Amino acid sequence: AQSVTQLDSHVSVSEGTPVLLRCNYSSSYSPSLFWYVQHPNKGLQLLLKYTSAATLVKGINGFEAEFKKSETSFHLTKPSAHMSDAAEYFCVVSDIVSGAGSYQLTFGKGTKLSVIP
């Protein structure tokens, strides 16, 4: 069975400093991995996705994530935080459902990012 662990429930950074949101996963197969962002009172927006191509994935708004199979990690980073980055971020793994020939998403519990002026 697949699972996702977001190692921090809350991260606080100063504006202009780097952002690191940590995610570890477990999967029986070769998974696809995603990061979604949810701004207050909004739906979820896809930030980036990993699909077994390049291990360093670039997303929207300057975010990127690196897939490290040996560490089963998919951490999200951004060189310089902006006030508008304050939101909740979800790491998601997509894995094949054994015997069903279909895929299912499993969401982490979220990391709330605060950006201090």
Added chain:
Amino acid sequence: DADVTQTPRNRITKTGKRIMLECSQTKGHDRMYWYRQDPGLGLRLIYYSFDVKDINKGEISDGYSVSRQAQAKFSLSLESAIPNQTALYFCATSSRGTPMAQYFGPGTRLTVL
């Protein structure tokens, strides 16, 4: 116009009432999903549908039912609402195949008193 819309956006109801949440999409996707979000728990899958004739239970389907009226419409019903169904509900869609990136509606905030 939004690709995935949900109605209503907010709803307050009483225990025992029947509630229907509706989702429509203009993305042309075959696959549709219903999730609920609770603080600190992330999103949990209630039901999903890979096409009009295919409905599947998710992780937490008890107390819920769904109807896929057309490719573009997927409704979630609470037959007899209870307070612990108070949550934020999201509809999502995806195309076939992998990677299965999903596209989410704005959510429905449901409160059961």
